[in-house]
Amino acid sequence: MFWTSITRSARQPSNLVETIRKLLPERLPPSLVSRPGNLYEILSRTPSGGVGKHVHQLRWSQKSIPDCYWVVTRSQFKCEGKHGKAWGKLVWKGRIVSEREERIRGSLKYTWAEGQSKASQLPPKTVRARVCA
Numbered sequence: 001m002f003w004t005s006i007t008r009s010a011r012q013p014s015n016l017v018e019t020i021r022k023l024l025p026e027r028l029p030p031s032l033v034s035r036p037g038n039l040y041e042i043l044s045r046t047p048s049g050g051v052g053k054h055v056h057q058l059r060w061s062q063k064s065i066p067d068c069y070w071v072v073t074r075s076q077f078k079c080e081g082k083h084g085k086a087w088g089k090l091v092w093k094g095r096i097v098s099e100r101e102e103r104i105r106g107s108l109k110y111t112w113a114e115g116q117s118k119a120s121q122l123p124p125k126t127v128r129a130r131v132c133a
Contacts (some may be wrong), residue, residue: 004045033060035109036111036117038112039055039086043075043081045046050073050075051072051073054071054114055070055088056116057112060117061117061118067091068092069090069117085103087102088104
């Protein structure tokens with residue numbers, strides 16, 4: 001009796017992904033979300049606190065400034081990873097700007113993402129000439 005119930009359940013297909021999705025809350029915690037946010041939200045999602053990660057401001061990509069990022073060297077978090085302090089080395093257009101680690105500024109003011117900035121795929125804005133009559 002016991003053995004037959006195991007073999008029957010093994011034959012029935014189970015949807016593991018659907019079951020796990022039902023167990024998770026509708027609004028996922030910050031550690032499971034992979035969307036852009038402030039610098040501390042991005043760094044607090046990693047177990048190491050973001051040390052060694054490359055992060056960039058999204059506006060750098062929007063302005064078509066490629067290969068710019070911060071390499072995070074250390075971080076401290078407050079308020080469940082929404083505030084804190086972070087230090088790193090800046091790489092601007094592929095060249096290291098800061099030899100020593102420095103405090104990363106604009107961490108709450110701008111939107112950040114992991115990785116390096118890329119050139120925007122948007123066409124350049126056209127400038128219209130003024131016609132004086």
